[in-house]
Every structure is written in C-alpha cells, then in structure tokens.
Amino acid sequence: MADSARDRILGRIRAVTGSKDGENPGLRISQPPLLIRPRIPSELLPRFVEKLELGGGSISQVAEHAGIPAEIGRFLDAEKFPATLRAAPALRNISWGDGLEVSYGSSDGGDLVSVTPAFCAIAETGSLLLVSGEDSPTTLNFLPDVHIVIVESDQLLAHPEDAWAKLRELGQVPRTVNVITGPSKTADIEQTLQIGAHGPRKLHVILVHPE
Amino acid sequence: MQSQSHRFKQNVSVALEDVSLQKALSRVQEGFVDKRAAVVSTLPEFEQLREQGREIRNHVLDHLDFYLRRFENRVQALGGQVHWAENAEQARDIVRDICRRVEAKTVIKGKSMISEEIALNEALELDGLDVVESDLGEYILQLAQEPPSHIIAPAIHKTRAQISELFYNAHQKLGYTKKLDTVPDLVNEAREVLRSRYLEADVGITGANFLVAETGSNIIVTNEGNGDLSCTLPRVHIVTASIDKVVPTLDDASALLRLLARSATGQEITSYTTFSSGPKRAGDADGPDEYHVVLLDNGRTEMLAGAFRDMLRCIRCGACMNHCPVYGAIGGHSHRWGYPGPIGSVLTPNFLGLEEAGDLANACTLNGHCASVCPVKIPLPDLLREHRRRQFERKLQPLPARLALAAWAGIARRPWIYQPLMATGIGMLRLLSRGRGKFKSLPMLGAWTRTRDLPAPQSRTFQTLWKKQRGKR
Ligand code: SF4
Numbered sequence: 001m002a003d004s005a006r007d008r009i010l011g012r013i014r015a016v017t018g019s020k021d022g023e024n025p026g027l028r029i030s031q032p033p034l035l036i037r038p039r040i041p042s043e044l045l046p047r048f049v050e051k052l053e054l055g056g057g058s059i060s061q062v063a064e065h066a067g068i069p070a071e072i073g074r075f076l077d078a079e080k081f082p083a084t085l086r087a088a089p090a091l092r093n094i095s096w097g098d099g100l101e102v103s104y105g106s107s108d109g110g111d112l113v114s115v116t117p118a119f120c121a122i123a124e125t126g127s128l129l130l131v132s133g134e135d136s137p138t139t140l141n142f143l144p145d146v147h148i149v150i151v152e153s154d155q156l157l158a159h160p161e162d163a164w165a166k167l168r169e170l171g172q173v174p175r176t177v178n179v180i181t182g183p184s185k186t187a188d189i190e191q192t193l194q195i196g197a198h199g200p201r202k203l204h205v206i207l208v209h210p211e
Numbered sequence: 212m213q214s215q216s217h218r219f220k221q222n223v224s225v226a227l228e229d230v231s232l233q234k235a236l237s238r239v240q241e242g243f244v245d246k247r248a249a250v251v252s253t254l255p256e257f258e259q260l261r262e263q264g265r266e267i268r269n270h271v272l273d274h275l276d277f278y279l280r281r282f283e284n285r286v287q288a289l290g291g292q293v294h295w296a297e298n299a300e301q302a303r304d305i306v307r308d309i310c311r312r313v314e315a316k317t318v319i320k321g322k323s324m325i326s327e328e329i330a331l332n333e334a335l336e337l338d339g340l341d342v343v344e345s346d347l348g349e350y351i352l353q354l355a356q357e358p359p360s361h362i363i364a365p366a367i368h369k370t371r372a373q374i375s376e377l378f379y380n381a382h383q384k385l386g387y388t389k390k391l392d393t394v395p396d397l398v399n400e401a402r403e404v405l406r407s408r409y410l411e412a413d414v415g416i417t418g419a420n421f422l423v424a425e426t427g428s429n430i431i432v433t434n435e436g437n438g439d440l441s442c443t444l445p446r447v448h449i450v451t452a453s454i455d456k457v458v459p460t461l462d463d464a465s466a467l468l469r470l471l472a473r474s475a476t477g478q479e480i481t482s483y484t485t486f487s488s489g490p491k492r493a494g495d496a497d498g499p500d501e502y503h504v505v506l507l508d509n510g511r512t513e514m515l516a517g518a519f520r521d522m523l524r525c526i527r528c529g530a531c532m533n534h535c536p537v538y539g540a541i542g543g544h545s546h547r548w549g550y551p552g553p554i555g556s557v558l559t560p561n562f563l564g565l566e567e568a569g570d571l572a573n574a575c576t577l578n579g580h581c582a583s584v585c586p587v588k589i590p591l592p593d594l595l596r597e598h599r600r601r602q603f604e605r606k607l608q609p610l611p612a613r614l615a616l617a618a619w620a621g622i623a624r625r626p627w628i629y630q631p632l633m634a635t636g637i638g639m640l641r642l643l644s645r646g647r648g649k650f651k652s653l654p655m656l657g658a659w660t661r662t663r664d665l666p667a668p669q670s671r672t673f674q675t676l677w678k679k680q681r682g683k684r
Contacts, residue, residue, distance in 0.1 A: 006295035009454065012512035013276040025274035028459045029281070029425050035466045036263055038256050055482065089496070106497045109410055125480040137496035138443045142436050160468075164461040172289070173426045175498045176443065177486040184436040185482055186398060188348035188364060190235075190371050191242040194398045197347055198405065199436025199483070 037124075037159045044123040044156050045209075051126025055182025056195060057203040063211055065094060071206055072148060073099045076113065079202065081146055086111035090135035091150065106137030107144060114140040114200075115148045120155045120163050121205075125181055128205065129163050132176035141178050147200040149180075153209040223574070226541040235368045236542050242364070243533040246477025247584070254473070264470045265588040267463050268524035271455075272515060278424040278457045279506065285427025289489025291502035299329035302507045306331060306416070306449055307338055309503055313447050315340060315413035321431060321438025322346040323418030324362060324527060324550065325451040325507055328562070331416070343408045345437035347401055354381050360542050360551060363475050363529040368542055371397070405437075415441035415499070419452035420526070421467065422504070425460040428488040429504065432471065432481045439485045448487060448499040453507045455523040467526055470586035474528035510562050518597050522557050524587040529554075531581035531591055537574050553581040557594045565602055572598035 040047050049059055062071050076083050084101045087094075096102045107114060119131045128149050132138045141147060157163055160179070167173060184199030195201055226232055251257050271278055283293040296302035302325075310318065318340050320326065332342045332353075344353045348366035352359060354377040359365030366374075374397055379390045382404055391397050417438045419429040429450045431438040442448045458464050472478045491498030514523055532538045532552025542551070550558050556571035572595045581591040 005297045005301060009295050009297060009506075009508045009512060010276050010279065012508075013279070013454075013515060016512075016516045017273060017276055025270075025277045025459070026281075028270070028463075032460045032462045035462055036256055036259050038254055038260075038469070051479070055480070109406060127480060127484075132491070132495055132498060134494040134496060139497050142440050142443065160465040161462050164465070167461070173428060173486065173488045175488060175491050175495055177428075177488075178439065179480075179484040179486075180482065181480045181484075182482050185434045186347050187242065187434075187476075188346070188351070188366055189369075189374055189394045189397055191238045191364065191367070192394045194394050196402065197398060197435035197437065198345065198402060198409075198440060 035161070037161060040124060040158055044158060045153070048121060048123040048126055048156055051124070052182070052205060053126070055126055056185065057126065057182045057205060059205040059207060061207045061209045063209065065208060068094055068150060068206055068208070069096045069100055072115065075148070075204055075206075076146070079146070081113055084111075084113065085148075086114045086140060086144060088114075088116040088136045088140055090117050090133075091115060107139040109143045111140075111144045113146040113148065114144040115150065116140050118149050118151045118155060119177075120157050120166055121151045122157055122160055122163055122179070124159050127160075127179050127181040129160075130178045130180060131167075131174040133174055138176045138178065141180065142184075142199045145196070145200060146202045146204065147180075147183075148204045148206060151205055151207050153207060223541050231370045231373070232368045232542050235370065236539055239361075239367065239533050239539060243475075243477060243529075247474060247530060247533070248477075250473050250477045250479060254469075254479075257473070260466065260470055261586055261588055264467055264526075264586055265524065267458065267466060268526075268587050271458060272520065272523055275454065275457070275515065278459060279454060281424040282422050282427060282457050283506075285424065286489060286502070286504055287427075289427055289502075291427070291489040291504065294503060294505045296505055296507045296509070298509050299507075302329045302451065302505050302509070303331060303334040305503075305505050306451070307334060309447065309449060309501075310335065310338065310340060310414055313413060313501070315447070317341045317343065317408065317412045318414045318416060319409055319412035319441045319445060320344050320346075320349070321415070321417035321433070321441040322349055322365070323416065323451050325418055325453055326416065327359065328453075328509065328550075329451070329507065331451065343405070343412070345405055345409065345435075345441055346433070347398065347435060347437070350401060350405065351377060354378070361529065361532065362527055362551065362554075409440050409444050412441075412445045414447045414449060415443075415445035416449045416451060417442050419450050419456050419504075420471065421464050422450075422452055422457045423459075423461055423464055423486070424457055426486075426488055428461075428486040430464055430468075430484065430486050432468070432484050434476075434478075434482045436483050439483050442485065442487050443498060446499055447501040448490070448503070450487070450502075450504045451507065452504060453509070454511055455525075467587075471526050471528050474526075474530040474584065474586040514561055519557065519561055519594055521589050522554075522561075522594060524589055525554060526587060527554070528586055530584045530586065531589075534580040534584050536578060536580070537576060541574075553591045553595070557591060557598070560598050565598065565605065569598065569602045572602070 052059055060071055062068055073083055083099060086107055087102050087104050089104045116130060116136060118128045120129050130141055183195050183201055183203045184197045185193060185195050186197035187193050286293050294305045296305055318335055335342050344350045348364055351366040351369055351374055361367045375391050378400055385404060387400055391400060417431050420432050421430045433439060472480050490500055490502040511523060514520055531554060535552050538552040556575060559568040559571055575595045577592045579592050
C-alpha cells in the first residue's frame with residue numbers, strides 16, 4: 001500500500017517533470033554551484049562577536065587551554081551559578097583543577113551548567129555548530145540552564161557553506177547537527193521577548209585564541 | 212480540525228469586533244513588519260537572494276522526483292524510513308501505526324503545519340495517546356482548544372490575561388496554584404510543566420522547514436529549542452513534511468534559510484537550526500532509536516501540474532500575511548483552517564475545493580503587498596485572481612455578485628454608455644458626500660459599508676481629466 005502511494009506520487013510528478021529532462025540534477029549535488037554569500041565587511045572575529053551578542057550570547061577569550069577552567073569559574077561566579085558542570089566526554093583531556101566539580105555524559109535534565117566543544121563557528125551569523133556523537137551528547141546543548149561552548153580560534157569560518165564543506169569531509173553527516181545562535185527565546189506571549197523558553201537561558205562562548 | 216472556511220464571512224464580522232484580537236493584530240506591525248524592514252535594509256544582497264531563492268525552488272520543482280528519490284535513498288542508507296502519503300488520511304494512518312507498534316503513550320510535538328493540515332492531534336487522541344504541543348504558542352492554543360491564527364506566532368491573538376487563565380486552569384492539578392500575570396512567570400511555568408512532558412514522551416513529532424536530498428536530513432528552525440528537544444529525547448522521531456519541502460544541498464538550504472528568518476521574524480537567524488539525519492548511530496550518547504519521514508502529497512502533485520505551481524515555492528515564512536491589510540484587520544481565525552492569510556487564501560481552495568474555501572480569495576484587495584515581500588517571489592495576487600476567475604466560471608459566486616459583474620462588464624466594454632454614465636454617477640456621489648470625502652453608509656449597500664467607508668470620488672472621471680490634459684498640450 002505504502003509502496004503504491006509512493007509510485008503514484010512519483011508517477012504524477014514524473015508526468016510533469018519528464019518533459020524537462022536534459023540537465024542532470026545530480027550535478028547540483030556532486031558539484032554544488034557557487035551561490036551568493038553575503039559580504040562580510042570586517043574581520044571574522046569582530047563579526048562573530050558582534051552577531052553572537054546580537055543573538056543574546058556572550059563571549060570571553062583565553063590564550064591557551066589551561067586557562068579554560070579558571071575562565072569558566074569566573075563566569076559562573078559572576079552569574080551566580082554553582083561551579084558544577086556536566087561536560088561532553090570529548091573534553092576529558094582538560095585538567096579542570098579543584099575549583100569545578102565536573103561529570104561527563106548526556107543530561108537527564110537535572111544539570112544546571114553544561115560545557116561542550118564546537119565543531120566550528122560561523123562569523124556571518126555569530127553561530128556555533130555542534131555535532132552529535134559518542135563524545136558529544138546533544139542533550140547537553142538544550143537541557144541545562146547555562147550552556148558553555150569551547151571554540152578554537154582556527155575553527156572560526158566565514159559562512160555556513162564553509163561549515164558544510166568541513167562537514168562533508170566526515171563522509172557521513174552526524175545524526176544531529178545543531179547550529180546555535182544565542183540562548184533559547186520566545187515571543188509567543190504578546191510578542192514580548194523572553195529568554196529561556198525550553199532551552200538554555202545563557203549561552204557563553206570561551207574562545208581559545210593563542211596570541 | 213474541522214474546516215470553517217465556508218463560514219468565512221460570519222467569522223470576519225466576529226473578528227472585527229473582538230477588541231483583544233484587534234490589539235494583538237496591531238502588534239504584527241511592530242513585531243514583524245518593522246523588524247523585517249530593518250533587518251532587510253542591512254543586507255545589500257537581499258534582492259539578489261530573493262531571485263536566487265526563486266531559482267532554487269523552481270529548480271527543485273523541475274526535478275522534484277529526482278530529489279525526492281535521492282532524499283529517500285539517503286534516509287534509508289542512514290537507517291531511517293520514508294513513508295509516502297497521498298492524502299491526509301494515509302498520513303494519519305502511517306503515524307498512528309508507528310505509535311501503535313512502538314506502544315507509545317505520550318507524544319511530544321514540535322510545530323508542524325502539516326500536522327495541522329492532516330488533523331493529526333485529533334487522530335492520535337482518538338487512539339488514546341497523550342499528545343502535547345511543545346511550542347509555547349501551540350501549547351497555549353492546545354489548552355484553549357483553538358487553531359493557530361498565525362503561522363509563526365500561532366497564539367498572537369491571545370492576551371496575557373487569557374493565557375494566565377488557561378495556565379491556571381490547566382496547571383492546578385500539577386501543583387501550580389498561583390495565577391500569574393507577568394510574561395517571565397508564564398514562560399517559566401510552561402517551561403517547567405513541559406520539561407517533564409519531554410522527558411516522558413515516547414514519540415517526538417516535528418515538521419520540517421526543509422528536507423536535504425544531499426544528506427537525507429530534515430531541518431527545523433526554532434527560537435525556543437522545543438522542536439530540537441522533540442527530535443532528540445524520545446525514542447522515536449517522526450517527521451511530517453510535504454513533498455515540496457525538499458532542497459538539493461546543504462548550500463541550497465543555507466541560501467533559503469537566509470531568506471526565511473529575515474522574512475519570518477525579522478531575525479538574521481533563529482536561535483536554533485537543527486539538522487536530523489536518521490536514527491542515532493552506534494555508540495551515540497543520545498538521540499532516537501527510530502527515524503521516520505512521512506512525505507505528504509495531498510493535492511500538491513496536482514498543483515505542480517497546473518496554474519498554482521508557483522505556490523509550491525513557498526517556504527512558509529508568513530511575510531505575506533504580516534503585510535496583508537486584510538489579515539491585519541481580521542486575523543487568521545476567520546480562515547479557520549491551518550493556513551491563514553494570503554497563503555491560506557491560495558492553498559486552502561486547492562486542498563478543500565473552491566466550494567468550501569472560495570470566499571478566502573474574494574476577501575483579497577489585490578493590493579500586491581504580499582508579492583512584493585515574498586522571499587521566493589510568488590505572484591500571490593495572480594494566483595488569487597485565478598481562484599476568482601474559476602469561481603466565476605463555475606458560477607460559485609452569489610447570483611447578485613455575478614449579475615453585477617456581468618452588467619459591469621457589459622457597460623465597461625461599451626464606451627458610449629460607460630463614459631456618460633460614470634460622469635453622471637461620480638458627480639452625484641460627490642454631491643451626496645457633501646464634501647466629507649467619504650460615505651459612512653449608502654442605501655442598498657449596508658452590508659458593504661457596515662465595515663468600510665466608501666471614499667467619495669475626488670473629482671471627475673479619468674477620461675474627462677485625460678481629455679482635458681491632452682487638450683492642454
Ligand atoms: S507565499 Fe511567500 S511570503 Fe507567503 S509564506 Fe510563502 S514564501 Fe512566505
């Protein structure tokens with residue numbers, strides 16, 4: 001039954017598109033044409049920061065990986081959140097020190113703060129691109145109140161199209177790709193903007209930027 | 212949902228007198244129209260992007276079977292399943308069968324217009340399932356038992372006080388006994404209540420803003436993160452999408468996403484753009500065990516073959532509706548069926564028939580705002596005119612309207628009658644309006660002037676002025 005519905009639908013489409021053969025649509029997939037990309041009038045980093053903040057996110061910079069735990073501690077202290085983290089297993093090699101209590105794995109909704117790595121960041125829109133996997137649970141991106149994302153400065157790309165090129169190198173798309181721009185928000189009640197609808201109330205980026 | 216499109220006229224009179232609705236509609240201007248204008252003005256490439264968007268969508272329609280088969284092939288390669296539905300009933304049955312097989316009790320839903328189109332919630336509830344809408348606006352409407360009035364902000368017609376009352380009644384049994392009156396408090400309570408519903412849901416159902424043939428992914432965009440949780444937490448993820456949603460590549464999707472957020476909410480991008488491809492992989496820390504895509508035709512292949520093909524380019528941004536003066540006056544509920552505003556006026560007669568939904572096209576003033584903002588350049592007024600032409604042809608308009616139009620056509624085609632008649636008529640109307648510039652009411656036209664003022668003619672007929680003007684040269 002389902003099969004015949006499939007054949008009938010495709011048959012009806014074919015009856016219309018059949019006359020337009022000639023060009024090979026498969027080419028658009030194997031060699032995607034260059035599409036218009038909005039010009040970015042500044043350097044990538046200032047653009048990324050500007051757009052991230054426009055979307056409601058915040059950012060701080062550290063010069064090396066060793067500086068990450070202290071920076072997270074400072075941020076949580078300033079925001080009055082406890083120094084307890086749920087981290088993506090991909091971040092196991094960071095030595096967190098004594099100030100932070102860190103556990104690893106996906107979230108069941110009981111965590112206030114999560115820390116995850118980014119796959120890359122996109123300057124055009126101030127977005128972070130995160131992918132699911134064994135070491136990077138998607139639940140960490142949505143369930144905690146505060147989401148902290150670690151970005152390496154060489155992960156900063158201009159446009160989403162650059163991110164897709166990088167994603168294609170993986171061979172197969174991961175199950176979930178999240179492009180995240182700012183914290184969760186809603187304007188569903190009287191068009192009034194409210195931060196923290198279902199997802200994180202805060203999105204903070206720590207950029208590792210060797211001088 | 213039972214369509215009420217045939218009751219359009221009655222619904223309009225109710226809408227025009229609904230004070231809180233009128234207040235809510237005035238927010239569309241600020242919240243959507245002004246914000247869109249601002250964000251578009253900062254992107255010099257916007258007009259080029261619209262043209263490119265039109266081309267991408269046309270290219271897809273020219274090769275729709277190729278891209279759908281390619282999409283299906285990729286989803287299957289990743290371990291997901293694709294189901295094809297010719298109509299609403301088949302689509303409902305596919306989803307019901309999956310829910311039954313996995314012994315689901317609770318279903319959490321991201322926003323999906325296709326779900327509205329096929330009246331999915333009602334069907335699942337009849338099967339005894341607990342169905343929860345997770346988009347805040349949709350959740351509010353579910354409590355109010357009303358259909359959406361706006362495709363981007365479905366509960367735009369609801370006031371804070373009304374929402375407070377709804378929450379108070381629904382959440383008391385969960386231990387929330389205070390009546391809330393601020394927006395942050397209301398949002399927080401909904402967040403808490405819905406959080407537990409996500410975690411206990413067996414099946415998550417979302418729509419798709421796009422389907423990507425290259426990768427076999429479905430894309431959803433949200434600001435709340437609700438749809439994103441709906442496709443991550445439950446053990447089964449079902450995507451309901453229409454066949455026109457497919458795009459060739461990730462690059463094409465990005466090109467269209469640039470148009471979508473700006474046109475829809477006046478944002479450069481929403482908080483979340485989520486790509487889901489198949490079920491979770493071996494070793495993945497989280498994600499669903501099953502991934503299904505239901506591809507719905509429901510009249511679209513017919514549109515592809517006919518005069519309404521351009522409409523299939525639509526990316527459901529809602530800009531046409533936000534810029535529509537008729538929508539601005541009466542809101543979306545007068546349409547009473549899934550798609551409000553100009554898109555609804557074009558689509559609904561295609562899905563339900565002209566007999567049921569023809570009035571929608573007749574409410575249009577053909578002012579053209581909608582087409583001028585449409586990010587994929589759909590000639591909406593032309594399509595609406597086509598509905599009217601067909602109605603006239605099939606004699607579906609009321610007899611007086613048809614007679615009047617026929618008489619008008621008869622006179623207008625005969626200048627020797629038309630010109631003197633207009634000159635006399637206009638002179639008389641000017642005298643009658645006594646310089647006030649408009650008529651609050653007119654004899655025999657009470658039904659028309661009850662909700663409108665008829666502007667009094669400015670001076671003489673165009674022909675008279677034209678002749679005079681030429682005489683001067
Ligand atoms: S018709 Fe155009 S403006 Fe209206 S919703 Fe569709 S894409 Fe947007």
